[in-house]
Amino acid sequence: MTLGLYLLKLMASRIGAALFALVGVLQILDLLDVSTDILDRNLGAGGVAYYALLRLPRLIEQSAPLAVLAGSLFAFGKLAGDSAVTAMRSTGISAYRITMMALPTALTLALAQLAIGTVIAPRTDTILSEWWQASTPPDAAKAVDPVTFRVGDEIVVAVPRDPDGTSLEQVTIYKRDASGRLIQRTNAQAAVYEDGRWRLVEPRFETLGDDNVVESAAQRMDWTANLTPGDVRALAMGETTVTAAEASRALAGGLSTRPRTFYDTQLQRSWAAPVACLVMMLLAAPAALANFRGGGVTLTVQCLASGLLFLVFDGAFTALGENGAAPAVLAAWAAPSIFAALGVTALLYLEG
Template sequence: MTLSTYLLKLMATRILTALLVLVGILQILDLLDVTTDILDRDLGAAGVGYYALLRLPRLIEQAAPLAVLAGSLFAFGKLASDSAVTAMRSTGISAYRVTLMAIPAALAIALAQLAIGMVIAPNTDARLGVWWQASTPKDPAKIVDPVTFRVGDEIVVAVPRDPDGSGLEKVTIYRRDQAGRLVQRTTAQAAIYENGQWRLIEPRFETLGATNISESGARSQTWTENLTPGDIRTLAMGETSVTPAEASRALAGGLSVRPRTFYDTQVQRAWAAPIACMVMMLLAAPAALANFRGGGATLIIQCLAAGLLFLVFDGAFTALGENGAAPPILAAWAAPAIFSALAVTVLLYLEG
């Protein structure tokens, strides 16, 4: 077995072990919160298992950066405690090369996280939403609250009518011009999704002119193609997560309920989030140079603290971008860039 193979195997096993532990903990906490609801719906143990399976991709995505940090610290710490790095440096193998040989393990997790965030998790989230909505007990006396959202330049207030999201009732549409001024209000008894587009039933139009308001009506009218039944289901269930595809569609005139900066930041975050795995690997790399005879455990604790601090800064920058206080590209990429530079600087200093 070559040195690079040994290092890669050591790193991969430690990271995967940490990932399994973290995902297991998150899964248990998640199930503790929803198992009672699942059993109350008479879905049984099969329902609990199905829910856990559909939630698994999101939990893996959430746990991946911390798993890389923990696994890397365990792996580099083992190398340091066994004096393996000292032996390798005596043969001319630097700490930089040791880090480079270990990076493919973090890269594999990062690519897996990217695939989960872009493709797998959005599909499982949609299936989970449909399944959860279909199993919700019907209560005829329950009052369904209206939802408010934007489609392009239009602000819409409506009441979801059908569980599958294909119908709205008590629809009010406020249409604005490019300057954001109200130019028309449309009310309709209902809106139905048919053949890939929405159709308003008996709409009434109130158009604001310079000095008067004109009124008109129709039996039906085609409305928009930028809204899907899945969007309505998401609104009705109060879901707060936004997939990269949904964020891109919101920027292109689709459903949106938050400021444009929020969706700009989410698009950038979709690509920046997997980079966190690489950053965690770099932050853990100095642990390979720890000297356990001279208080080397302190260095490992400092690496752990740096990784946790990175998550705090990353979340803070993201919040600033979502609220428009920072440019989206800066909000998504600033923390990875800063902490990567910090990790490389520390490694250079320790290597001498």
């Protein structure tokens, strides 16, 4: 077995074990929260297993960076504890080369995280949402609250009573001009999704002029094609997860419930989030040079602390971007860039 293959195998086994453990803990905590609801709906053990399967992609996506950090620390710690790194360096193999030989494992998981976040998880989220909505027992006495959202430049308030998401009731649409001033209010008894677009039923219009209000009405009117039944179902269920495709559609005039800066940041985050796996390995790499007979545990703890601190800074920068306090590109990429540079600097310093 070559050295490169040995390092890849060691890294893959440690990171895989860490990922399995983290996903298992998150899965258990998630099931503790919803198992009672699933059983109350008479879905049985099969329903619990089906729910766990559909939630698995999101849990893997969330756990990947921490799994790389923990797995890399275990792998590099084993190499240092067995004096393998000392032996490799005595033959002229530097710590940089050791890190580069181990990096493909983190890169593979980063690509998997990207695929899960952009392709797999959005589909499983939709299946889970539809399955959960279909198994919800009907409650005629339950009040349905109106929801507020934007479609393009229009602000909409409506009641989503249909579980299929193909109709809205008590629809009020506020239309604005380019400067954001209200120019028209439309009230309709309902909005129905037909032939790929929404149509308003018995809409009444109030158009604001310079010094008057002009009223008019119609029997039916085409409204928008930028809103889907899936959007309505997500609004009714109060779902907060935003995929890259949904963020792109919101920026292009589709459904949005938050400021534009939020969707700009989420779009950048969809590409920046997988980079966290590579950053975590760079932050863990100095542990390979730890001397456990001379305080090497302290270096390992410092590597762990830097990885956790990266998650804190990453979350803080993301929050700033979502609220418009920082540009989206800076909010998404600042923490990965800073901490990747920190990891490389630490490795350079320890290598001498």
